Amino acid sequence: MNDDLENRTGVPASLTSRRTFIREAAETGVASIFSPGLVPISAQGNAMQAAQFVLPNATKDVAPFKVHVPQAALVDLKKRLANARWPNKEPVTDWSQGVPLAKAQGLVEYWRTRYDWRRVESTLNGLPQFRTQIDGLGIYFIHVRSKHENALPIILTHGWPGSIIEFLQVIGPLTDPTAHGGKADEAFHVVILSLPGFGFSDKPTQVGSGLPRIANAWAVLMARLGYSHYVAQGGDWGAGVTSWMAKQRVSGLTAVHLNLPILFPPPPPRPGGYTAAEQPALAQLGKYGSDGSAYGLIQGTRPQTLGYGLADSPVGQAMWIYEKFQAWSDNKADPAEAISVDHMLDDISLYWLTDTAASSARLYFESWGKDFGRMPIDLPVAVSIFKGDFFTPPKVWGDQTYSKLFYWNEVPKGGHFAALEQPELFVDELRKSFAQVR
Amino acid sequence: MKNDLVNRTQVAAPAISRRNFIGAAAATGVAAIVPAGLESLRAEGIAKTAAQFVLPAATTAVTPFKVHVPQSALDDLKKRLANARWPDKEPVTGWSQGVPLAKIRALADYWARDYDWRRAERALNALPQFRTALDGVGIYFIHARSKHEHALPIILTHGWPGSVFEFLEVIRPLTDPTAHGGNENDAFHVVVPALPGFGFSDKPAEKGWNVVRIANAWATLMKRLGYERWVAQGGDWGAGVTTALGHIQPPGLAGIHLNWALVFPEKIPTEGLSQDEQRAVDAEAIFRTQGAGYFLEQATRPQTIGTALADSPVGQAAWIYEKFNAWTDHDGDVESALTKDQMLDDISLYWLTDSAASSARIYWENNPATYVGGKIELPVGVSVFPREIYRAPRGWAEKDYSKLIYWNELPKGGHFAAFEQPAAFVRELRACFATLRA
Numbered sequence: 001m002n003d004d005l006e007n008r009t010g011v012p013a014s015l016t017s018r019r020t021f022i023r024e025a026a027e028t029g030v031a032s033i034f035s036p037g038l039v040p041i042s043a044q045g046n047a048m049q050a051a052q053f054v055l056p057n058a059t060k061d062v063a064p065f066k067v068h069v070p071q072a073a074l075v076d077l078k079k080r081l082a083n084a085r086w087p088n089k090e091p092v093t094d095w096s097q098g099v100p101l102a103k104a105q106g107l108v109e110y111w112r113t114r115y116d117w118r119r120v121e122s123t124l125n126g127l128p129q130f131r132t133q134i135d136g137l138g139i140y141f142i143h144v145r146s147k148h149e150n151a152l153p154i155i156l157t158h159g160w161p162g163s164i165i166e167f168l169q170v171i172g173p174l175t176d177p178t179a180h181g182g183k184a185d186e187a188f189h190v191v192i193l194s195l196p197g198f199g200f201s202d203k204p205t206q207v208g209s210g211l212p213r214i215a216n217a218w219a220v221l222m223a224r225l226g227y228s229h230y231v232a233q234g235g236d237w238g239a240g241v242t243s244w245m246a247k248q249r250v251s252g253l254t255a256v257h258l259n260l261p262i263l264f265p266p267p268p269p270r271p272g273g274y275t276a277a278e279q280p281a282l283a284q285l286g287k288y289g290s291d292g293s294a295y296g297l298i299q300g301t302r303p304q305t306l307g308y309g310l311a312d313s314p315v316g317q318a319m320w321i322y323e324k325f326q327a328w329s330d331n332k333a334d335p336a337e338a339i340s341v342d343h344m345l346d347d348i349s350l351y352w353l354t355d356t357a358a359s360s361a362r363l364y365f366e367s368w369g370k371d372f373g374r375m376p377i378d379l380p381v382a383v384s385i386f387k388g389d390f391f392t393p394p395k396v397w398g399d400q401t402y403s404k405l406f407y408w409n410e411v412p413k414g415g416h417f418a419a420l421e422q423p424e425l426f427v428d429e430l431r432k433s434f435a436q437v438r
Numbered sequence: 439m440k441n442d443l444v445n446r447t448q449v450a451a452p453a454i455s456r457r458n459f460i461g462a463a464a465a466t467g468v469a470a471i472v473p474a475g476l477e478s479l480r481a482e483g484i485a486k487t488a489a490q491f492v493l494p495a496a497t498t499a500v501t502p503f504k505v506h507v508p509q510s511a512l513d514d515l516k517k518r519l520a521n522a523r524w525p526d527k528e529p530v531t532g533w534s535q536g537v538p539l540a541k542i543r544a545l546a547d548y549w550a551r552d553y554d555w556r557r558a559e560r561a562l563n564a565l566p567q568f569r570t571a572l573d574g575v576g577i578y579f580i581h582a583r584s585k586h587e588h589a590l591p592i593i594l595t596h597g598w599p600g601s602v603f604e605f606l607e608v609i610r611p612l613t614d615p616t617a618h619g620g621n622e623n624d625a626f627h628v629v630v631p632a633l634p635g636f637g638f639s640d641k642p643a644e645k646g647w648n649v650v651r652i653a654n655a656w657a658t659l660m661k662r663l664g665y666e667r668w669v670a671q672g673g674d675w676g677a678g679v680t681t682a683l684g685h686i687q688p689p690g691l692a693g694i695h696l697n698w699a700l701v702f703p704e705k706i707p708t709e710g711l712s713q714d715e716q717r718a719v720d721a722e723a724i725f726r727t728q729g730a731g732y733f734l735e736q737a738t739r740p741q742t743i744g745t746a747l748a749d750s751p752v753g754q755a756a757w758i759y760e761k762f763n764a765w766t767d768h769d770g771d772v773e774s775a776l777t778k779d780q781m782l783d784d785i786s787l788y789w790l791t792d793s794a795a796s797s798a799r800i801y802w803e804n805n806p807a808t809y810v811g812g813k814i815e816l817p818v819g820v821s822v823f824p825r826e827i828y829r830a831p832r833g834w835a836e837k838d839y840s841k842l843i844y845w846n847e848l849p850k851g852g853h854f855a856a857f858e859q860p861a862a863f864v865r866e867l868r869a870c871f872a873t874l875r876a
Contacts, residue, residue: 080749087748087795090741091645097802098742203526294738298731305536305760306731307525309746309753312518316746316753323742358525365535 053354055200058131058138062224065129065140067121067200069353074117077314077352081112084315095326099319103334107322108315111345117353120346123168131200132224134217137209140200141193142167143225146175151187152438153227154430155218158192159236159260160299160360161321162417163199165347167192169423174430185438186431191225193218195237197359199350204359210366211237211244219250228252231434235259235418237363240372246379255380255406255437257430259418263393264374266400281393288390292327295320299364307358317357318348328416330388338388338414338421374401382407382433386422388415407433493640496569496576500662503567503578505559505638507790512555515751515789519550522752533763537756545759546752548778555790558783561606569638570662572655575647578638579631580605581663584613589625590875591665592867593656596630597674598736598797599758600854601637603783605630607860612867623875624868631659633675635796637787642796648803649678650686657688666690669871673697673855675800677809684814693817693843693874695867697855699830700810701838714831721828729764729827732757736798744795754794755785765853767825775858811838819844819870823859825852844870 053073056063089101124142131138142164145151154174158166167190173180174188194201196209196217218241222230230252234242239258246256265274265282274282298306310317322335322344329338336344351357381402385392387410395408409429414422418429494501524543528535565580580602583589592612596604605628611618612626632639634647634655656679660668669692672680677698684694706719735743747754759772759781766775788794818839822829824847836842846866851859 085749085792087741087744087792088641089643090795091643091799097799098739099745100741101745104745204529205527206529291738294731294734298735301728301731302536302760304525304528304538305756308537308542308756309743309750311525312523312752313746313749315749319742319745323739355523355525358528362529362535 055138055202056131058133058202060133060224062130062132065131065200067124067129069117069121073353077349078112080314081108084108084313086315095323099323099326104315104319104322107318107341107345110341111314111318111348115342115345115349117349119342120165120349127168127171129200132221134220134224135213137196137204137217138202139193139196139217139221140164141191141221142171143192144171144175144190146187146189148177148184148187150185151175151189152434153189153191153222153225153230154434155191155193155222155230155232156419157218157232157234157238157241158195158198159234159238159240160198160363161324161347161351162236162238162420163347163350164192164194165343165350166417166420170419170427170430173423173427177431180427182427182431186435188430188434189227191222191227193221195241195360195363197362198356199354203356204362207366210363211240211371212248214241215244215248215250218245219252222252229254231255231257231437233257233259233430235416237367237372240367243375243377244371246377246381247375249379253379255382255434256377257382257384257407257433259384259386259426259429260389260391260416261381261383261385261393261398261402262372262375263397263401266374266397275396277394277396281391281397284391292390295324296364296368299361300368301365303358303361303365306361310357311355314352317352318345320357321348321351325417328390329421330386330413330415339417343420376401376403378403380404380406380437382429382436383409384418384426384429384433385410386414386416386418386425387412388421389418390416406436409433493576493638494569496571496640498571498662500568500570503569503638505562505567507555507559511790515786516550518751519546522546522750524752533760537760537763542752542756542759545755545778545782549751549755549782549785553779553782553786555786557779558603558786561783562602565606565609567638570659572658573651575634575642575655576640577631577634577655577659578602579629579659580609581630582609582613582628584625584627586615586622586625588876589613589627590871591627591629591660591663591668592871593629593631593660593668593670594856595656595670595672595676595679596633596636597672597676597678598636598800599761599784599788600674600676600857601784601787602630602632603780603787604854604857608856608864608867611860611864615868618864620864620868623872626867626871627665629660629663631656633679633797633800635799636793637791641793642799645799645803647800649675649682649809652679653682653686654688656683657686657691660688660690667692667876669693669695669874671695671697671867674853678804681809681812681814684816684818685812687816691816693819693841693871694814695819695821695844695870697821697823697863697866698826698853699818699820699822699835699839701830701834702810703834704811712831712833714829715833718828718831718834725827732761733801736801737804738802740795740798740802744798747794748792751789754789755782757794758785758788762854765825765827766858767823767850767852775852776854780857814839815841817841817843817874819866820846821855821863821866821870822847823851823853823855824848827853843873846870 090097127142129142131140156167171190174190177186178184197203232242232245239260242256245253310320325335325344329335331337383398398405411425419426527539567580569576569578594605609628612628615624635641667690670680670683677696677700680694681700747757762781763772768775832845856863
């Protein structure tokens, strides 16, 4: 592992020619783009000026990786934002039809004139980043080892529309607890991956990259990194992957922590029906089904069609995600109460710059309604319910589903994007829960 | 009515300045654009170059209207098509994840290079077009009177993602039957409005425009045109509006024809279904689980999806093209049902009028309870085209329609009946309404 860390290079490849670029990219692992004239064009005349990432080929080696988005892609983004064409204003006074026009325009104006992608890029490049090929796909990950030798290895998995950006603030406290209000025996070695089709991971070119397969891939990675005993954590799709790792009892996994446990009401209801404690979660599921799940249905059935609009319009991509920051974070009206505009745009920009609207949506096609269901688990499970999430199942469902539920806590602040919204509380939860399995 | 026809003007207003333009537009009824920066800028610096329609203000007078899309809007469209950024190729063969990348690129390429909006514009401008204010919203409509004095007035209503273009091929056969294989007694006076939020109708600035309100507006329109006894026809949302007309029974309405009978039992029996009923139940289930992503998205977050489609012509095209492929009658090649030009006439109308969001809102405005079911006492005729989303069984229609005057199941055609099979569609209307002529 030390070798991996030392192998990192700070040298971005200069884009002098396609040939030079590809060689350098292969050598240094820097993401960049083809110069426009060299982009393979399948339909003549299309996409001449569209900036496009090409990731370096991954092998089974753990290859250091740096992020460098070419200036041309950032210029192209700003140009598109300046040329945005807008719909007419919604005929309502709230978010009930989606992102209000004034909010959308405000976010886009900030993105265009004040937001700085290079800031988050330099944050990422301050961390040890890698790509390695697992199960045929290049997987990007951040891997930060603690200086404490007996630290507990943990693999953190994001969801949609989240990303590795969600975890950037918790890496320091988790790996270096003594500098962040904790003790040496609370230290973690941290692995944070991008799901296939997300961020700087490869986009699957074949169907079949659903949760069970991703869960197995994650175990392969942990073994490749030399970890024989580790824990796993996730919310949203990350909870799906983490649950499948536990369900499949992948090698080396000793316990999991979920901040969105996949706990749907156990059928059938007991005699006498559901209890009062279960009613709020049932109501949340009902509202989700009727008013909050369209993004899931369209991504689950027509990810490609949706992907065209979002791949071509940064405004569209931004609103597709911004809507969820508003709906799922702990806020009264404005998502910026819960997540800073810069952090939201870090995440949105990552989706835009990697052109992953369609490829990320395809995870719904793969696993929505098939793999993302109630899942009895016999490994030790810890749960933190952040009360501002859109779904907060009752403990009784956890007791019925997880035979070794060793930790359950309801955190009063924070929502669906727990690590992003409440990094300190999130770290506390991981320290407290996993203290019991060290 | 003759005055209206005579009053048509061919003069297109040059949009020299906003002041001049608005004055000219009001005087001549020509649609054009102004730079959005002058009109609707909210956030500083946004959308300086986006081309945007401004429709002339409608009054309760019936004002002649001509379509003239400014060249700058067409140039902007081509530029956007040339600059399109695409997602990666779908990992499936066929349309199961939506429009395949190669298909949309071919369509976009044709749109940019070969398609001629001016041809569509000429076709529209060869017909008498008007705008008038109904219930506070300017409604665009084509109004073609038959030379036969006793022709039956009919109002034809399109749906989503259709438009007035669906009916262009049937207007002359309906108004001038003697030149199109019919006889004088088959003649109709034809009114083809664009739904509020669609095409050259205004976009409602307030909520409440459900099918009932639209139906009442249509009744006002027919009265304003001087028709004392008339019939109505529609499919898709047009069937919703026409069904609402059947419920309301406005003075003068003598009967309706539907090419999609919106009948469905409140509770579907699990056994004892006839073959027809089982087929309808199965088709509805497939639609609900696999084909309704667009529906739920538009019904719950029209503004979010609309913001993406307003900014990306390839996004707008794919969103509609998918439905042409899914809902027309063909054996694998959608262009055997509708030509590229036909599809792009319709798609261009949505794009050039920036009505992705405003058209999507019709789903938000309506709960299925408001347009499916309910008894209709007026005479109803139904034509069932084989590739409809689901084919209503006659037994269900007989339960809801006490005077089912006409029922026919056709061998060819789909959801866009008039667009796909204009000759058969005309025959259906002639046959259905023959018994209702005075």
